[in-house]
Amino acid sequence: MKQLLLILIIATTLNTLHAQRVHHYFGFGYFGETLTHTGGTLEYCYDKYVSRRFSFPFKSSIGFYAHPRNHNALFIQAKAGTKWHFNRRFYIGVNGGIGPMLSWYNSDLGVFEVDENNQITEVTNFAGIDLMPSADVNIGFKLSPYKKSENQHIWLRPTVFWQMAVNEKNLLHIALAIGYSIEIF
Amino acid sequence: MTFKTFTIALLSSIILSCTTANDWYSGDYFFLKNKEAVMPIWVTGNIDSNIFVITNHDGPGGISGHDFHKSTGFKELEKKYGIVYWDQRMSGLSQGDAFYGELTIGLHTEDLQKLITLIEVRYKPKALFLYGNGWGSGIALDFLSKKDNQKKIRGFINENGFINDSLEQIFKKEWILPRAQKNLAETEDPKWLKMIDWYKNNPTPTEANPEPFEFIHQLEGYYFDEAAAREVNNVPENQTLFNSAYSVGWKTNQYKNRAFIANYNFENAAKKVTLPTLLIWGVENGAVPVKAGDYTYNLLGTPETEKTLLKLDKCGHYPHLEKPFTWYDVVTAFIEENK
Numbered sequence: 001m002k003q004l005l006l007i008l009i010i011a012t013t014l015n016t017l018h019a020q021r022v023h024h025y026f027g028f029g030y031f032g033e034t035l036t037h038t039g040g041t042l043e044y045c046y047d048k049y050v051s052r053r054f055s056f057p058f059k060s061s062i063g064f065y066a067h068p069r070n071h072n073a074l075f076i077q078a079k080a081g082t083k084w085h086f087n088r089r090f091y092i093g094v095n096g097g098i099g100p101m102l103s104w105y106n107s108d109l110g111v112f113e114v115d116e117n118n119q120i121t122e123v124t125n126f127a128g129i130d131l132m133p134s135a136d137v138n139i140g141f142k143l144s145p146y147k148k149s150e151n152q153h154i155w156l157r158p159t160v161f162w163q164m165a166v167n168e169k170n171l172l173h174i175a176l177a178i179g180y181s182i183e184i185f
Numbered sequence: 186m187t188f189k190t191f192t193i194a195l196l197s198s199i200i201l202s203c204t205t206a207n208d209w210y211s212g213d214y215f216f217l218k219n220k221e222a223v224m225p226i227w228v229t230g231n232i233d234s235n236i237f238v239i240t241n242h243d244g245p246g247g248i249s250g251h252d253f254h255k256s257t258g259f260k261e262l263e264k265k266y267g268i269v270y271w272d273q274r275m276s277g278l279s280q281g282d283a284f285y286g287e288l289t290i291g292l293h294t295e296d297l298q299k300l301i302t303l304i305e306v307r308y309k310p311k312a313l314f315l316y317g318n319g320w321g322s323g324i325a326l327d328f329l330s331k332k333d334n335q336k337k338i339r340g341f342i343n344e345n346g347f348i349n350d351s352l353e354q355i356f357k358k359e360w361i362l363p364r365a366q367k368n369l370a371e372t373e374d375p376k377w378l379k380m381i382d383w384y385k386n387n388p389t390p391t392e393a394n395p396e397p398f399e400f401i402h403q404l405e406g407y408y409f410d411e412a413a414a415r416e417v418n419n420v421p422e423n424q425t426l427f428n429s430a431y432s433v434g435w436k437t438n439q440y441k442n443r444a445f446i447a448n449y450n451f452e453n454a455a456k457k458v459t460l461p462t463l464l465i466w467g468v469e470n471g472a473v474p475v476k477a478g479d480y481t482y483n484l485l486g487t488p489e490t491e492k493t494l495l496k497l498d499k500c501g502h503y504p505h506l507e508k509p510f511t512w513y514d515v516v517t518a519f520i521e522e523n524k
Contacts, residue, residue: 069430127223167274167282168282168284173432
């Protein structure tokens, strides 16, 4: 019983010490809207551990993608989520995010207006700024789990996000992000 | 199918869609902006022929003009002529900030007018043909009845086109009720009784009522044989999902309310049309029953010698999908005769 109590005290102490730890990561990756429409993303992550197993990541990211013959987008996201580190190598988590999305019509020839006198004018392809809520599942693999610093991860994030609004509707998109993060301090 | 097999199949289809050449990126692609709507226009096929077929899709809402490209009928037609696919405002892959509350039939006709001007100026075509399916044919009739628009077009291909809401509702009712009664007698499924009762309580519906539309779907009135149509057209879904202009949300984000077209009537427009016209109707079509084809044929101002009504057996609302080779033969013959 004493041994068990000792183990519990040590575990709690270690957990508390760990809980004080905050990891800062820089990451980058591929961002494919509808999986195959190419883009990229850069992110900073502030990952606060509340126990050895759980942490709460807060992220800010910027990204872009080009969907040929549909639209191009540039987006900024503020994200919050949770991560469960179920061993030294793997973690899984979920994130929710929100931010602005700037989009441009993607075409071969441009965007045209025809006036009442049948005169044709090429107009800007800038489509405007929409709100972009998002959610992703974050599956990660730690490349250097035993080092105290320069912890590196590769990650895979199936993502859904919405373009609010196109023609009064919240246009649903899916994406897959695949990337790499490194602990910066 | 096991999870592993499913994953392998999904990954293979994604890789294949990326690596194999597909024609979803052929031709020219641009947008027409008009009154808050930004509508995609895809000009593809044999552009060098300088003969163009401008399509106008069904709907309104919920359908993309890009879908025509999935049909064997249009794929064959692309080999011979330039084909213009486009999406109406708030339909298909259209973007912009249009509002449902501002939708009118007149605004759709105005968009079509501007699209045709854009094609005329950009391509200086030798001959333009106008093709419409369902609602798209109604809008085409409205366009042709205005100003000197018929001078721009060499011929009109009217596939199962809208003509008059109240009349079509009668034809639809005549198509739905006997089938619902037969199914009720055979299966005793209460959904058929619900259809019959609905018509008792709503004897004179309009396009504002979604129910007839749903009943026709339940009675498979859009296709005579959808599985056979899929087989003959055979477009890999992975191409449209992962490697085309389509976005994932396009179908779920379309408006469903068609109330703004309730009581449409294109009869006066049809009377003004004197162009050579090819009418194509599926005999099994429940959405715009074949009686509407006879009615439109008689109404058109086109001389008897220059209009034809082709009725296709074992065919529903989409002859270009269900009878693609017959469809291609008659459409090509019509274009060659009038180009």
